[in-house]
Amino acid sequence: MTTPTFTDLGVPAPLVQSLSQRGITEPFPIQAATLPDALAGRDVLGRGKTGSGKTLAFSIPLVTALTGRRSQPSRPSGLVLAPTRELATQITATLQPLAAANGLRITTIFGGVSQSRQVAALRAGVDIVVACPGRLEDLMGQKLISLQDVTTTVLDEADHMADLGFLPGVTRILAATPRGGQRLLFSATLDNGVDKLVQRFLNDPVLHSVNEAAEAPAQMTHHVFHVGGVQEKKDLVHRLASGTGRRILFMRTKHQARKLAKQLTDAGVPSVDLHGNLSQPARERNLAAFSSGEARVLVATDIAARGVHVDDVELVVHVDPPMEHKAYLHRSGRTARAGSDGDVVTVVLPEQRRDTQQLLRRAGITVRPSNVDANSAEVHALVGEVAPLRHVAPKAVQATKPAVRNQDHRGADPRRGGPSRSARGPRRRRPRQGTQRAANTGG
Structure with missing residues (x-):
């Protein structure tokens, strides 16, 4: 059976040309499955694993549906809701060329930055708004945006919205x-209240499911490395970070993510951190440094488990094993994206072995653990070529001071409706000195 082209699926010629100019010529399975119904105006419920191409699956019908319309100031015609600032930014980057090809204007709304530029864009007139729920509700409460003209609404990563406690605001x-508008909802699972959103807001939706959420991607290879103690873990992590390709290292705390990124950079492995204590400009600088290759390593908390979509990440390392299996799957999904292969390593201390075994069983991952150290043959084989050390840190690395303590991913405190800590300025905090907790988390 031949794979249909975007033209076969009904995508208008200007959008096909825009996609082709970016080297996108063949639709992914979730795009092939959902586009005909979405382009026909049906409500669509799409289920697919991370990295499956969901953003284009809703961007194409959204732009198509709005072509020829002209929105009034502060009254957009299209709305995309995303759980995190990083995801909202990346959705906008995917949407922008398609919108430009059809003469549509787009803006992004999230907390953690001043709202004045966002309000100015709305007043100038935009057709599509990509927004995080917290800041959008703030602007709605201030009567600075109206959703009464929205004809197409997209809810991306609805299950992650639920995990973050955003469903009341999303509702x-x-x-x-408006009731008669088209709704496109994409989610890996339908638990935690997502099913109630579907029942209330989608009209006779067509369900398309591509790869169950609990399945690990076929191109992903999992490894479990048992180490004897804290120092062995530290040496192993530094070795895993030393390869030439992009890799993401996941930590449990913001403090440890910042600490490890600094240690790696000081050791000649350019690294940046990503966590809730960074201001929005610092997040964007660090992500840009990671995407461009200026920094090869991203050290992150779970804020990046669902919000960062960077291709060609060849290795994900669970330096601290996550607390639950869904987090393991979403963290791991940062690699093996868009058809590329990837490896996932979980580093396990002796006291973590039983919990990690149960975690992997719940995630549906079967893998034989290996007892290793930084010089083991299987570690060398996994790391491959070691990159030359660079002892001059990228500018983005130098800018990653702990600028904020965010209340949540929205960048606004929902109880006050006002700006987040990141918008109010930094809070000084005395660093903890060499605690046992720091030693046990791979520092």
């Missing part, structure tokens, strides 16, 4: 859009 936002 209020969807209720503010």
